[in-house]
Amino acid sequence: MKLMHAPRRRGALEKRKMRQVRIVIVGAGLVGGSAALLAAVAIPGADIILVDAERVRAQAQALDLAHATASWGHDSVRAGDYEDARDADIVVITAGAGVKPGPSRPDPVQVSARMLDDIIDSVAPLAPEAVYVIASNPCDVLAAHALRRLGCARERVISTGTSLDTARLRAMLSKRLGVATPAIDAFVVGEHGDSSLIHWSGALVAGVPLEDYLERSGSELGPASRGLMMRSVHDAGRLSREGKSATHYGIGSCIARICQAIAHNSNLVLPVAVVHAEVEGVRDVCVSLPMVVNAGGAHLPAYPTMDADEREALQQSARMVKDVTDRIAARPAEKVA
């Protein structure tokens, strides 16, 4: 495929450097609360507003977070409503529709899409230049749905995508190889879900291609270990939920890092998703690749070089996301029963 390097956009943040960065987090549950805490620490001075369908929950989270951030010298998290989203620079969506799959229940993806429509319709007129960060699941499908609803530039609607999966992979590789995570440049790409893949052929450790690194350092990472790592990435969320009913610190940290890259216009390279014009022959699909994130959103600087197996797996992953995205687009949203 042929890709154009997206020009760096001048976002709302660049135009309004003098005022506080405003981040609105819609969904003040476990993920929203964790994201708010880490964003408050990562972006001192940011104005962070928690909005929730249950106002009392947002207020309780903000109260707890005020006590947490006080130790760090910040006083930046508050509860609000949609009116507080006016001129927001970043809108993070962490609301959970809370519908379990089952024969007598409505399609949970349709319900989540409808929830997202309501949120976007409330926020978009107030924050026309915001960059959106979608973490609610299924995040890639919902980001594609949000882009269609917003009708804005594709760079401005970011799915957290495989940022969490990549963090999980790097944590495992770090332990296995005895190298700190910042020296591990390895990405999980594709869907945030079971069809994602590890881009092994592009992995670097301490600036050295992984295969060379293993040979020269005398380390071992055979096919069985790699397969186990992939399964561990896929199963990590399930394991967390079995033990503590949720997974939220990891994704909260990823959200904060994405917000920091937008707020500081820092051109960080992060594994997130936008709706790409084409990925391995699949058109208009939201899957993760290593993206440059700055005040204008997320841009693909260069399509990754992958081997044939990886390209095939990425194509399958892209098809899975595209199928669900098209299904949601084709059917009118259902009401929650």
Ligand SMILES: NC(=O)c1ccc[n+]([C@@H]2O[C@H](COP(=O)([O-])OP(=O)(O)OC[C@H]3O[C@@H](n4cnc5c(N)ncnc54)[C@H](O)[C@@H]3O)[C@@H](O)[C@H]2O)c1
């Ligand atoms: N992308 C990822 O990697 C990742 C990882 C973990 C969780 N998640 C997703 O994040 C979402 C939130 O998870 P959680 O554990 O925080 O759930 P949670 O139940 O703790 O919180 C969800 C919150 O959303 C609120 N809410 C529901 N509908 C709303 C609406 N229309 N407007 C505003 N608020 C609304 C609820 O009142 C609740 O406070 C879920 O969709 C979950 O699957 C994503």
